Amino acid sequence: MTGDSADSSESMNGAPCTVFQNQFEEIQDVINLYHSHKRENVAVIGLPYSGKSTLISAVHETYKDNTYLVEYESQITSKRKLLDYRSSKPIFLMDGCQYLFSRHIGGFSVLDDFLNDVVTSSSLFITTWNLYAWNYIRRIREVERIFPRTIFIPPLSDTGMRQCILKDYTDAELQFIGGVEVELPSFIQIKQHEVTLPFKKEPLMVPFPRFNFDRLTFRRQKSEETLSDEEMVFRKITRLAAGNPGIGKAIWKKSFDYPTVNLKDYEPIRITDPLIRKDAFILGVIAMSGITSKEYLEEVSALEYDINPILYRLQTLGIIMERNGGYQICPEAILGVHDLLRRLRIIWE
Amino acid sequence: MVDLTSTEFYDEILSLALDAVIIFIGAYVLAKILSFVLIRFSNQFGHARIAVRMIVPIINIIIYSTAILLMVRQIVSLGTIELVAFSGLFGAAIGFGLKDVFANIIGGVIIAFEKPFRIGDRITMGEHYGEVAEIGMLDTRIVTPDDNYITIPNYKIITQSVASANAGFTEMMVVIDIYIDHSADLDRAITIFKEAVVTSRHVYISDRCFYTILTENQLHSVRLRARAYVWDLRDEFECMAEISRRTKRAFQQEGILPPRYYVPGEMPEAS
Numbered sequence: 001m002t003g004d005s006a007d008s009s010e011s012m013n014g015a016p017c018t019v020f021q022n023q024f025e026e027i028q029d030v031i032n033l034y035h036s037h038k039r040e041n042v043a044v045i046g047l048p049y050s051g052k053s054t055l056i057s058a059v060h061e062t063y064k065d066n067t068y069l070v071e072y073e074s075q076i077t078s079k080r081k082l083l084d085y086r087s088s089k090p091i092f093l094m095d096g097c098q099y100l101f102s103r104h105i106g107g108f109s110v111l112d113d114f115l116n117d118v119v120t121s122s123s124l125f126i127t128t129w130n131l132y133a134w135n136y137i138r139r140i141r142e143v144e145r146i147f148p149r150t151i152f153i154p155p156l157s158d159t160g161m162r163q164c165i166l167k168d169y170t171d172a173e174l175q176f177i178g179g180v181e182v183e184l185p186s187f188i189q190i191k192q193h194e195v196t197l198p199f200k201k202e203p204l205m206v207p208f209p210r211f212n213f214d215r216l217t218f219r220r221q222k223s224e225e226t227l228s229d230e231e232m233v234f235r236k237i238t239r240l241a242a243g244n245p246g247i248g249k250a251i252w253k254k255s256f257d258y259p260t261v262n263l264k265d266y267e268p269i270r271i272t273d274p275l276i277r278k279d280a281f282i283l284g285v286i287a288m289s290g291i292t293s294k295e296y297l298e299e300v301s302a303l304e305y306d307i308n309p310i311l312y313r314l315q316t317l318g319i320i321m322e323r324n325g326g327y328q329i330c331p332e333a334i335l336g337v338h339d340l341l342r343r344l345r346i347i348w349e
Numbered sequence: 350m351v352d353l354t355s356t357e358f359y360d361e362i363l364s365l366a367l368d369a370v371i372i373f374i375g376a377y378v379l380a381k382i383l384s385f386v387l388i389r390f391s392n393q394f395g396h397a398r399i400a401v402r403m404i405v406p407i408i409n410i411i412i413y414s415t416a417i418l419l420m421v422r423q424i425v426s427l428g429t430i431e432l433v434a435f436s437g438l439f440g441a442a443i444g445f446g447l448k449d450v451f452a453n454i455i456g457g458v459i460i461a462f463e464k465p466f467r468i469g470d471r472i473t474m475g476e477h478y479g480e481v482a483e484i485g486m487l488d489t490r491i492v493t494p495d496d497n498y499i500t501i502p503n504y505k506i507i508t509q510s511v512a513s514a515n516a517g518f519t520e521m522m523v524v525i526d527i528y529i530d531h532s533a534d535l536d537r538a539i540t541i542f543k544e545a546v547v548t549s550r551h552v553y554i555s556d557r558c559f560y561t562i563l564t565e566n567q568l569h570s571v572r573l574r575a576r577a578y579v580w581d582l583r584d585e586f587e588c589m590a591e592i593s594r595r596t597k598r599a600f601q602q603e604g605i606l607p608p609r610y611y612v613p614g615e616m617p618e619a620s
Contacts, residue, residue: 105544105599139554140547277584281550300548302595345520345553345580 019160019245020055023151027059027126030149031066031091034124041118041146042126043097045134046153047338048290049246049331051164052128055153056095059126063091067126072096074326075289075296076110091124096290098133103285104299111141118146132288132347139348155243162234164245165252233261240268242335250331269318269333271340282310283319283329284346287337291326369420376416380409388468399517402468406461406484413486449504453487456503460484464517465506471514471521471582474501480582494586514582520553521582525589527596528570530606535564538573538605545596546577551588553580570608 023044030040046052053071060069068089076099101111118125127147129137138144156164237255240263241247255263275283278301285300286292297307311327314320319333329337341347384405391401459465461484466472470481472491477499479491488500515521525546529538543562546552554560558578565572579588600607 103548105541105548105595107548108544277550303598304591304595346550348554 019156019163020051020058020153023055023153024058026149026151027055028062030126031063031124034091039122039124040149041124042149042151043134043143043147044126044128044151044153045131046128047131047244048287048329048334049244050131050153051156051245052153053095054245056093056126056128060093067091067093069093070095072099073291074293075099075102077102079110079113089123091126094125094127096130097127098130098289101133101137102296102299103136103288104302107299108141111137115141115143115146130288130290132284132341135348136288156238156245156248157243158231158235158238161238161241161243161245161248162230165234165237165249233263236263240266244331244334246331247334254332269330269336271317271319271333271336275340275344277344278305279310279313280340280344280346282307283314283337284341286314286320286327287329287334287341287347291323291328293326297327365423368423372416372419372423376412380412383408383412399467399469399515399519403464403517405468406457409486410458410461449502450487452504452507453502456506457484457486460489460503460506465511466513467517469519469582470517471585473512473514474505475509477501519581520558520578521585522576523579523585523589525575525577525592527573527575527593527600528567528608529573529600530608531566531569531571531611533571533605534603535571537603538571538600539564541599541603541605542573542575542596545592545599546575549577549588549592549595551579551581551584551591552577554578569611 027042027044030042033040044052044055056069060067066089068091070092072094073096097114100114101108125147131152134143144150237248237251240251251263251266252261255261255266282297282300285297289296294307294311297311301307311320314327315322318330319337320327321330338347342349387405387408388402391398394401466481468481468484471479472481474489474491477491477493479493479497479499481489482492482498483490485503488502489506491499491501493499527538527542529535539562543560546560546562547554552560554577560575560577563574563576565574575592577588577592579585
């Protein structure tokens with residue numbers, strides 16, 4: 001099994017886990033307690049692209065002799081695949097546990113087997129879960145009783161984001177030598193909004209001003225704190241990404257055109273078009289799973305509706321992307337999707 | 350006898366009438382615009398839309414009350430004695446002719462402030478069931494599942510019991526019944542039914558919105574009853590239908606039989 005590319009893209013390949021130091025130390029405490037015969041299974045929970053795999057990889061690197069790492073990347077539908085994690089090592093690190101169930105009738109047997117194994121085993125299980133999947137499964141299986149120690153992945157700080165993005169570059173490759181151009185969006189931007197009038201069938205496009213308050217606070221902070229250009233760039237990216245490393249990297253990739261970083265043209269994906277319930281539901285399933293195959297989505301729809309037009313629509317809106325035969329949420333759309341799914345209560349809390 | 354010249358008539362009475370008409374039209378237009386804006390705006394709030402819509406009847410009451418006061422002030426300026434006399438006459442008018450109208454207005458005020466139901470709620474009043482579409486000064490309008498628009502006088506809130514299925518929340522409980530044969534695998538049927546509920550795109554589960562599956566042995570069948578919350582009451586019937594359909598398909602795949610008619614002496618043992 002290979003790693004969840006949605007999250008493992010932030011994996012640091014064995015480097016010390018400095019960006020999630022507190023969470024790493026918490027897991028170390030749990031492992032120390034386990035060695036003194038107190039077992040508390042762990043659920044590491046975070047949004048998509050939040051860096052769960054980074055944390056679990058760091059734990060594996062540190063405790064290589066005692067841990068066995070299993071990474072799931074797609075829905076596990078048979079117990080045979082689940083049993084791959086069996087090992088003589090006392091601690092199991094299981095990344096991507098949201099793949100252990102499928103949201104359709106008959107889709108919970110593997111999870112039930114796994115949970116049964118966890119409660120009957122004397123091993124310690126350190127698992128990672130997508131936040132949406134965790135919230136869903138805890139409502140129907142009470143998993144928090146089996147994984148009493150829950151660790152939530154926090155948003156990264158500016159420094160953490162900088163470290164996460166710049167680890168892909170060598171010192172010689174990238175230098176901030178002053179005069180780095182940080183183009184911010186204007187304070188006032190005019191956006192066209194669709195307005196539907198009761199007596200008119202065709203929607204009107206009405207220009208509305210949109211204020212970018214970030215620009216004001218950003219400028220003030222810059223003058224007060226005398227930040228370097230490099231710090232300014234990463235502060236802005238951190239803010240736009242709400243501290244999510246996956247989103248931060250996507251913003252960086254879109255904005256970085258050697259040797260300048262142009263944040264002016266970056267437009268976060270906003271879902272202005274109201275999605276109908278079944279579109280939003282399928283979006284929720286993709287958000288919950290990570291990388292999702294079309295076959296799985298067809299099973300979820302259970303002959304109730306055709307999945308192709310929904311996937312086409314979500315792709316056209318730039319919300320999801322197809323990669324390696326599976327569908328996943330575009331990193332830049334995560335925050336918009338999160339707001340939308342919460343508002344529609346597709347995701348539970 | 351009051352002797353009015355035509356100039357005085359135009360100066361006094363006509364201008365008063367014109368003022369009254371302008372005030373009334375102004376109040377009507379303002380109330381309609383605010384209602385329209387609030388109802389359209391409320392859809393942006395998702396599950397909080399019912400709370401936003403509840404402001405509409407209160408605003409209507411305030412606007413119309415202000416308009417009536419303005420109109421009265423335009424026509425008469427009353428001293429204490431005139432006010433007492435006017436009140437007496439007004440009371441008599443209510444008692445004899447306008448009893449029902451005022452009962453409806455009082456009912457409207459009670460609905461607006463006591464909130465036994467809100468705009469957007471699914472209510473049962475008398476023999477009618479439907480979604481509250483509008484709470485007016487005199488009557489409440491509900492839309493039934495068959496898309497009939499029913500107008501119920503507001504005074505009925507005082508004289509009749511009203512059941513609100515969701516009590517101001519967007520989520521509401523739905524009850525879905527499935528019947529299986531006595532010889533069917535009951536445990537498997539319950540598992541399938543439960544999974545059909547929790548995987549439905551319409552169901553919402555939280556600390557307050559839980560779900561249960563109940564069973565009851567009946568003469569010719571075993572009834573499985575699911576109680577769950579649909580995330581938006583507008584999807585009540587679609588939610589019930591979707592869960593029923595998916596459950597039935599899964600039952601067919603698993604060989605769980607629908608009930609059949611048993612003659613006395615043929616009743617099998619329940620699994």
